[in-house]
Amino acid sequence: MTAMLIIGHLARCCFRVAAKVSTNILFTSLHENVYVQPTLRLGGAERGKQVTATIKDVAREAKVSVASVSRALNGAGGVTPETEKRIREAAARLRYVPHGAARSLITKRTxxxxxxxxxxxxxxxxxxxxxxxxxxxxxxxxxxxxxxxxxxxxxxxxxxxxxxxxxxxxxxxxxxxxxxxxxxxxxxxxxxxxxxxxxxxxxxxxxxxxNFAGTYAMVRHLVGVGHDRIAFVSGPKDNFDARQREAGFRAAMAKLAPGTSLRIVSGDFGESSGYRAGLELLASKVRPQAVFAANDMMAVGCLQAFKEAGIDVPGEIALAGFDDIPIARYVTPPLSTVRVRIAxxxxxxxxxxxxxxxxxxxxxxxxxxLGCDIVVRESCGGHRGGTSATTTKKIHRPSNR
Amino acid sequence: MTAMLIIGHLARCCFRVAAKVSTNILFTSLHENVYVQPTLRLGGAERGKQVTATIKDVAREAKVSVASVSRALNGAGGVTPETEKRIREAAARLRYVPHGAARSLITKRTxxxxxxxxxxxxxxxxxxxxxxxxxxxxxxxxxxxxxxxxxxxxxxxxxxxxxxxxxxxxxxxxxxxxxxxxxxxxxxxxxxxxxxxxxxxxxxxxxxxxNFAGTYAMVRHLVGVGHDRIAFVSGPKDNFDARQREAGFRAAMAKLAPGTSLRIVSGDFGESSGYRAGLELLASKVRPQAVFAANDMMAVGCLQAFKEAGIDVPGEIALAGFDDIPIARYVTPPLSTVRVRIAxxxxxxxxxxxxxxxxxxxxxxxxxxLGCDIVVRESCGGHRGGTSATTTKKIHRPSNR
DNA sequence: GACGGGCATGAAAGCGTTTTCTGGAAAGGC
DNA sequence: GCCTTTCCAGAAAACGCTTTCATGCCCGTC
CATH class of the missing domain: 3.40.50.2300 (Response regulator)
Known part of the structure; x- marks a missing residue:
């Protein structure tokens, strides 16, 4: 197991101003701590403390009414090309940006x-x-x-x-x-x-x-590569995804591995609950051929338990997760999982x-x-020996029956 | 290396409405697709299509002026407790929420x-x-x-x-x-x-x-556990962090391992650039004792290269990264790194x-x-054999000199 | 040449707030 | 008992914008 030590807090007073005392000094305080008064940038319309131009300023600058400015800038028509040009120039000169709040006050759109x-x-x-x-x-x-x-x-x-x-x-x-x-x-x-x-x-x-189809498809795959006794590590009962995934698992098993008695141990989506589930499954008298965890973190926990027990994955037991978190690719062996295209x-x-x-x-x-993909890596066995590191193939698309 | 296949797109028409065709049906279309006209909830002040109460409605409801409503609700004082109570009740009854845009229009605060x-x-x-x-x-x-x-x-x-x-x-x-x-x-x-x-x-x-202090401290640690010839995998030249990290490395080496000739290969923060850097370093005539990558992803790439070459980490070569991304804990061996407390x-x-x-x-x-911690895991050698999985110790705090 | 129809433009209302100013009532001091 | 002060409450202005409405102006048409 991993032991880890943290050396540090370098710089415990971790939040300090430029002129710090350590040798690791990066910024010297060339920058004096004075407030630079923002320079006014209004063209013809200096207004004392005003720092941002309004539609009125633009109107004055372009020598038109505010109504015309609004029309011109919103492309609402009803302005001659020349006036529009004049207005646009004035607006640009003044760096005018319409005030969002004012606009949405009247528009009712934010x-x-x-x-x-x-x-x-x-x-x-x-x-x-x-x-x-x-x-x-x-x-x-x-x-x-x-x-x-x-x-x-x-x-x-x-x-x-x-x-x-x-x-x-x-x-x-x-x-x-x-x-x-x-x-x-x-x-x-x-x-x-x-x-x-x-x-x-x-x-x-x-x-x-x-979730339902995702779990279903993964079970189908597991069954397809020859696993029959598939155990499931469920997520927290109050989580919607977790419930759906469990339902998917049950449905898939009923259909694809009928007669098998269901083995479901409960977890909470956390790594350590997966670890515990892994131990529990190993201790059972009839060991499952495959373990399907309701999310990747729990699968990773399982994997840890199996490793510690010296159980080969996928040789002795197959493993699959759900989510395809980045970590899934980096554990050994890489974890088969169901990918959710979150973006x-x-x-x-x-x-x-x-x-x-x-x-x-x-x-x-x-x-x-929104559908999911299943991603087959090494952890679930029945792996058709690929060679290249990052090949990603969509090899088939299950008939949705 | 990892080969990976994606089986799937289950449900290629991945975006579909309730009554879908697959067996994996989850939601039946109990929900008819009709728009429920939002019910009016204004107390005494029905106003046709108006759906949200304004300060005027509250004023009318409480039989005061809008000014008083504003004062009462903003706790600005100048209202009797009784009036305030009446106003608050009216507001609650009408589910009044001040209109943000209007407010910031006058307040100049968003x-x-x-x-x-x-x-x-x-x-x-x-x-x-x-x-x-x-x-x-x-x-x-x-x-x-x-x-x-x-x-x-x-x-x-x-x-x-x-x-x-x-x-x-x-x-x-x-x-x-x-x-x-x-x-x-x-x-x-x-x-x-x-x-x-x-x-x-x-x-x-x-x-x-x-970044500077982080790299510096990691180098100090690496030197401390006996590594002298430390190679650095740098990040992209146009990245500020990358430049600082490299600067930190140079400074630390100059101070802590003077006389050693610097070995720096360039990467781009990507995993595959780390992989390439790993290969390059292995091929060099005098192999470094430790490799310090400017970020974790590149360190992971290095690790992959070392693994493939059959080089033992940390036995034959030590490895360290920067960032402490979640993956760092899960690779084998777990990666020593510099932690940035991002939140x-x-x-x-x-x-x-x-x-x-x-x-x-x-x-x-x-x-x-903002300072960083260094996190010592197994990949950098000189690891003081811990036993428990998740112990996190801050063992010392370097004098900032 | 008078008239109507576009059409570009300006004036002004209004969006929902806050805040200042003003009014009036109650309270307090002589 | 009158004047000043205090305090609560309302009227109204202002914030920066869009939009409706009114106003001319120019043009074409009869």
């Missing part, structure tokens, strides 16, 4: 969408935000993030605070942020997309990962939301599902 | 901060956002994220769009978003905190990771920014540095 999510570490969060942000930008929308809340009150407060600051919202469900919570706290009339949520939450669209999930959620915003009621109260 | 970052995957991004968001919330601020842009124009557009929507901004530098870029695009007067940036960018505060970086950035916002000019144009 061009911002909210993202509400539980306190989340790691890849999942970042990929999701990435997908959402990317797509939001392509829709001309900004992204107001409120992550990192655990409690329901926390989330409720965040939701309330978003009131009126966003045109719509993407919500990633968690045990605390469930259907009931949403029913109570989601302002109706606000377009919303629910991720990984139980259905039936008001007029919101719902987008889920196809795509975010993108699709954003698309759905944009739709909801632009055409109220269009896809409301609909339920969508 | 209670929102922006985060501008390059297109970033993985732990670093999520942890950073997490740190920022958490601290922002504790300051009563919201977080407007704009990540995922690569080009300078992209970032400039994002910056412009944030104009007036935020009270301040945290900017994570990247090769494209450098000092020159900021000079040109950062509106002055807008409080800003620069992360991992060259200094001297207007009136913004700068917060950096102490803390975000938190500190946010604190700095809040300070800048609340007391203009307070800590402007200052430079701060």
């Amino acid at each position: 061009h911002t969408v909210g993202a509400l999510m539980p306190d989340l570490h790691g890849e999942f969060f970042s990929e999701l935000i990435r997908g959402i942000d990317l797509e939001a930008r392509s829709h001309g929308l900004h992204l107001l993030v409120s992550s990192s809340h655990d409690g329901a009150e926390d989330a409720a407060a965040a939701l309330r605070a978003m009131q009126g600051r966003v045109d719509g919202i993407v919500i990633l469900s968690s045990p605390r942020v469930d259907a009931a919570f949403l029913e109570a706290n989601l302002p109706d009339g606000l377009p919303a997309v629910l991720l990984n949520s139980e259905v039936k939450a008001g007029a919101a669209a719902v987008l889920n990962i196809d 795509e999930l975010g993108k699709n959620a954003m698309d759905l939301l944009a739709d909801l915003i632009n055409r109220p009621g269009s896809s409301a109260a609909s339920v969508h599902t | 209670h929102t901060v922006g985060a501008l970052m390059p297109d970033l995957h993985g732990e670093f991004f999520s942890e950073l956002i997490r740190g920022i968001d958490l601290e922002a919330r504790s300051h009563g601020l919201h977080l407007l994220v704009s990540s995922s842009h690569d080009g300078a124009e992209d970032a400039a557009a994002a910056l412009r769009a944030m104009q007036g929507r935020v009270d301040g901004i945290v900017i994570l530098s990247s090769p494209r978003v450098d000092a020159a870029f900021l000079e040109a695009n950062l509106p002055d007067g807008l409080p800003a905190v620069l992360l991992n940036s060259e200094v001297k960018a207007g009136a913004a505060a700068v917060l950096n990771i102490d 803390e970086l975000g938190k500190n950035a946010m604190d700095l920014l809040a300070d800048l916002i609340n007391r203009p000019g307070s800590s402007a144009a200052s430079v701060h540095t």
